[in-house]
Amino acid sequence: MTDVAETCVQENPVERYLRMDRIPHIWCPGCGIGTTVNCFARAIEQADVDLEKLAIVSGIGCTGRVAGYLNFDSFHTTHGRAIPFATGLKLANPDLKVVVYSGDGDLVAIGGNHFIHAARRNADLTVICVNNFNYAMTGGQAAPTTPLDAMGTTAPYGVCERPFNLPFLAKSCGAVYVARWTTYHVRQITKAMVEAMNKDGFSFVEIISPCPTLYERRNRLGSGLDRMKWFKENSVIKNGSDTRNIDIAYQQPIICGKFVDIDRPSLLEVTEAKIGDIRGKQRWADVSRRQKKSIEQTE
Amino acid sequence: MAKESATSVSSEEKSAGAPKKARGQVYILQERCKGCGYCVEFCPLGVLVMSSRFNAKGYHYPEVAHAEKCSGCDLCGMYCPDFSIHGARRPTKE
Numbered sequence: 001m002t003d004v005a006e007t008c009v010q011e012n013p014v015e016r017y018l019r020m021d022r023i024p025h026i027w028c029p030g031c032g033i034g035t036t037v038n039c040f041a042r043a044i045e046q047a048d049v050d051l052e053k054l055a056i057v058s059g060i061g062c063t064g065r066v067a068g069y070l071n072f073d074s075f076h077t078t079h080g081r082a083i084p085f086a087t088g089l090k091l092a093n094p095d096l097k098v099v100v101y102s103g104d105g106d107l108v109a110i111g112g113n114h115f116i117h118a119a120r121r122n123a124d125l126t127v128i129c130v131n132n133f134n135y136a137m138t139g140g141q142a143a144p145t146t147p148l149d150a151m152g153t154t155a156p157y158g159v160c161e162r163p164f165n166l167p168f169l170a171k172s173c174g175a176v177y178v179a180r181w182t183t184y185h186v187r188q189i190t191k192a193m194v195e196a197m198n199k200d201g202f203s204f205v206e207i208i209s210p211c212p213t214l215y216e217r218r219n220r221l222g223s224g225l226d227r228m229k230w231f232k233e234n235s236v237i238k239n240g241s242d243t244r245n246i247d248i249a250y251q252q253p254i255i256c257g258k259f260v261d262i263d264r265p266s267l268l269e270v271t272e273a274k275i276g277d278i279r280g281k282q283r284w285a286d287v288s289r290r291q292k293k294s295i296e297q298t299e
Numbered sequence: 300m301a302k303e304s305a306t307s308v309s310s311e312e313k314s315a316g317a318p319k320k321a322r323g324q325v326y327i328l329q330e331r332c333k334g335c336g337y338c339v340e341f342c343p344l345g346v347l348v349m350s351s352r353f354n355a356k357g358y359h360y361p362e363v364a365h366a367e368k369c370s371g372c373d374l375c376g377m378y379c380p381d382f383s384i385h386g387a388r389r390p391t392k393e
Contacts (some may be wrong), residue, residue: 010326011375014383029382030356042377127316130327184341186377225336 008032014041019071026065032183032209033063036130037070039186040101043193048298055096056084059106062137063130080110083118087267091126094257094268097197098124104131104145108164110184112144119173122201123267128193129166129204132211141213147250151218168243169261170204177203178243178260182206184231185256192258203265208254221251323371324387325363331383334358338375338384344368347375 007234014037015023024095027033033241044054054198058067059082066075077085100107107115107129118125134152137139142152142159145166149158167178177199179192186188189207196203210216210227220225238246239257246255326345332354338361339347349362361384363369368387376385 010324010385010387012326012328014376014382018302018382024333024381030335030337031380034382035337035378038379038382040379112383186374190377227338227339229340253313266389 014038017041017044017071022069025069025095027062028213029214030210031062032224033066033130033256034190035183035186036067036207036209039189040128040193043197046190046199046214049097049197050298054099055089057082057089057098057100058292059111061101061103061106061135063101064106073299080106081114082106083111083114083127086125087118090268091202091271099197100125100127102129104129105135106142108169109144116169116173119175119202121267122174122176122264125202126196127202127204127208130209130228131156131166131206132209132215134211134215136211140218146250147248149250151241153218156281163248165243165247167246167259168205171243174264175260176201176262176264177205179258180206180208181256182208182231182235182254184228184235201264270280301310321367321369322387323369323386325375325384326384327361328383329354329360330383332358332360333381334360335380337378337380342375344374345368377389
């Protein structure tokens with residue numbers, strides 16, 4: 001029905017946010033990371049973000065490559081150190097909107113300490129964590145998010161350790177916005193990303209993603225599509241649920257939703273107030289004036 | 300060119316007894332597809348099917364089977380991990 005000449009007429013709306021010289025990307029067929037990038041591209045259209053002042057910071061790993069594919073000011077940092085780099089970036093230049101886009105192995109395993117301290121400080125970051133339950137780029141080793149009894153390269157008889165419950169970790173450390181969705185919930189992910197980016201302080205979005213080449217293959221869970229269908233049938237939406245009760249167990253229903261949305265003074269606000277008192281209002285007053293100006297411009 | 304072909308398609312539709320006009324249009328870049336099948340599975344109106352043909356990389360890619368059903372919701376575009384498909388609403392002039 002569709003005319004062949006007409007097939008490629010219109011450019012994909014995501015392409016204007018991508019470095020097209022690097023596409024096609026290296027992610028496997030059925031990997032969910034590309035889906036999250038789609039959602040992110042649509043979220044920045046909806047959020048109040050100045051694209052000239054948007055910075056993407058990634059660590060190492062499959063999801064760490066997002067910073068290389070998105071055509072913004074981006075920063076591909078050392079393993080696990082995406083959050084410290086991002087915190088420094090935000091404090092040195094408060095005008096920037098800093099988004100940390102990384103994987104579970106990077107953010108909460110190697111960078112676990114940075115994660116909890118950024119949440120404790122309420123650093124002005126939006127953290128997007130794509131959780132595929134293992135270290136995918138290095139060959140499927142068990143990560144701190146691999147569910148109990150699931151197989152991994154380093155766990156041939158099943159994992160013996162209890163995994164992290166990331167929303168609970170973020171909430172208990174003081175994050176102001178916490179949500180969890182699977183890659184099946186594309187509209188909800190987009191909405192969560194918009195809300196997280198419009199929030200001052202440490203906002204955290206966990207996205208459960210298929211990893212068909214490693215996690216699904218080792219556990220014989222089928223293809224990426226089978227996993228997406230499983231997400232569709234086995235995810236339970238419970239907005240505002242107590243984060244203590246939303247552990248992920250192997251092949252048990254995944255509880256999704258927005259769990260935390262509170263207001264707390266962010267690191268930048270507290271710093272401005274404190275340092276402003278000590279050093280004199282000059283420098284930080286400049287900063288707030290610039291912020292006001294940028295708000296006026298957007299309005 | 301595109302306009303001409305579009306009108307010819309619609310006249311064909313009328314002769315076949317299916318005058319209903321689609322509200323949306325799907326755009327597919329076959330060569331970028333890796334054949335994950337998300338778009339075919341999750342299209343809420345069943346517009347797409349998996350082609351039996353291969354692209355240069357050796358993957359099956361999606362094809363439009365029921366163009367008249369497309370609403371242009373762009374859900375295929377949101378699911379596609381390879382940025383190879385997207386939907387758009389047609390302008391409503393009538």
